[in-house]
Amino acid sequence: MAELNGASVSLEDLQTLALTNYGHFTSMRMDDGAIRGLTLHMERLVRDCRLVFNADLDPERVLGYVRKAVGQRTGSFNIRVTIFDPGLEMGHPGADADPHILVTTRPAGAMPPPSLKAKTFTFSRDTAAVKHIGLFPQLRLRREAQRAGFDDAVFVEADGRISEGGTWNMGFIDESGVVVWPDAPVLPGVTMQLLQAAYDEKMTTAPVTLADVPRMRAAFATNTSIGVRTISALDDVQFAAEDPVLSALRDVYADIPGERL
Known part of the structure; x- marks a missing residue:
């Protein structure tokens, strides 16, 4: 299903997405008529529209x-809201923009999905704080990771700091059970923000390098579609399939009430 500004979308309307590919979006999961973090999703769209357009x-x-x-x-099911201007041309992206609103839906998977294995790559996402539609670099590295026998990619800054996954935030649990979010340029994910606000135990944001990874007892991925997903391996470092803190994070997330549309 796809609608542009509340009406059926045409092929001509979508050509700009394929040919110019300039815009931003947010993805939300709706469960029984409610969306966790709906207000945060709307705030993201408003903020990014000012930055992008x-x-x-x-x-x-x-x-x-x-x-x-x-x-x-x-x-x-999952709802994606994409903001773009069908009239914006590749040769003149500096023109005044008239942002349009594309709403699409797709089936939602079970939550949480099975654990994943991730491979690291030195890569910095352009304009990391914006959820923009330029996904080619992430998908290229995801493809490379999958062809190497992994499930997804994790990005590492040139200075050695781990940042985020292909389309998700990454967190670690250290030896003492503290949740550690990597201090690096990342997209401020809605699921991550909700957990940071709701989790009552020790949680911190700090630089995490590849040298620090073997000292972590667990790792996880978060986004709206997957909730809290176990990471079972990062490169050749294996993590426990389950951990009490992971279970606690999932319980906390499940208890966060959704907002009605």
């Missing part, structure tokens, strides 16, 4: 289009 975005307008697209649908 130098334009204001009305969150109520966005929500109206999302409500229309969802209709009476029930159960669990």
